């Protein structure tokens with residue numbers, strides 16, 4: 001049933017590794033393996049990128065990869081391209097980035113390379129862009145992911161196209177009108193689209209309307225467009241894999257993946273709630289380069305992933 005035929009523990013280890021690499025790309029210019037306590041010199045001078053959506057992207061990516069394995073007819077479209085540290089972490093671990101950038105080897109040198117060059121002049125951009133393997137639309141304007149997924153499935157009957165849509169993106173006119181496409185493309189000459197709504201509750205500076213609906217209201221909305229909603233807690237690997245299984249033989253499935261915004265990151269900073277709040281959206285520890293308390297929180301945050309259990313310099317990734 002599952003593409004790679006390996007233990008689900010692989011999913012949580014992979015998510016931990018990708019979460020670590022996401023945070024490291026956002027903050028670190030040196031000391032990438034925490035071989036000594038972090039100092040201000042290890043922190044980039046300008047912190048620019050988005051953390052809040054990364055853990056959810058890593059959950060969705062790992063679960064889809066586990067289920068679909070190397071199925072050549074499967075493809076993935078990412079709505080929240082601002083969560084680029086997460087996308088890049090996944091492409092890096094799988095060796096996909098190395099195929100277009102020979103310095104991005106999935107080893108210690110490659111980790112140093114992607115982290116120090118993330119969101120850096122002349123290096124990697126802060127958002128997914130056409131220099132990223134597999135990315136053809138730069139995005140930036142939210143709303144087009146679902147419509148792009150239908151376009152990608154058009155005329156390709158064997159294809160399955162999964163698409164991650166933020167709950168903020170789901171408020172846009174474009175995303176909501178694209179919901180109607182299941183009525184126009186649901187025939188044997190076209191492939192299947194698997195929308196995955198990332199219900200993390202917040203957008204840039206406030207809560208999302210989608211997440212403020214009652215569960216019943218949201219499920220009815222999805223059903224009203226003609227889909228079968230499948231609600232899962234993103235942290236529950238078995239439930240997620242079961243939902244993917246059901247989705248694979250259901251007409252017009254629609255997964256709703258609940259995952260707290262900024263989960264696995266700092267919960268409170270300077271007395272303010274960050275994880276599970278809009279304050280997780282971009283850089284949660286803005287003053288990590290100058291404030292000893294924030295630097296300490298970053299050290300604790302990174303240590304929490306126990307990256308040395310997932311990677312070592314001799315063997316590389318041991319997922």
Ligand SMILES: Cc1ncc(C[n+]2csc(CCOP(=O)(O)OP(=O)(O)O)c2C)c(N)n1
Nearest residue numbers: 053080140141142166167168169202203204
């Ligand atoms: C059409 C459009 N409006 C506003 C923005 C600015 N913007 C960038 S990220 C973001 C929040 C996105 O929220 P969501 O889709 O829920 O993603 P996540 O919470 O997972 O980051 C917004 C409003 C945009 N990129 N495009």
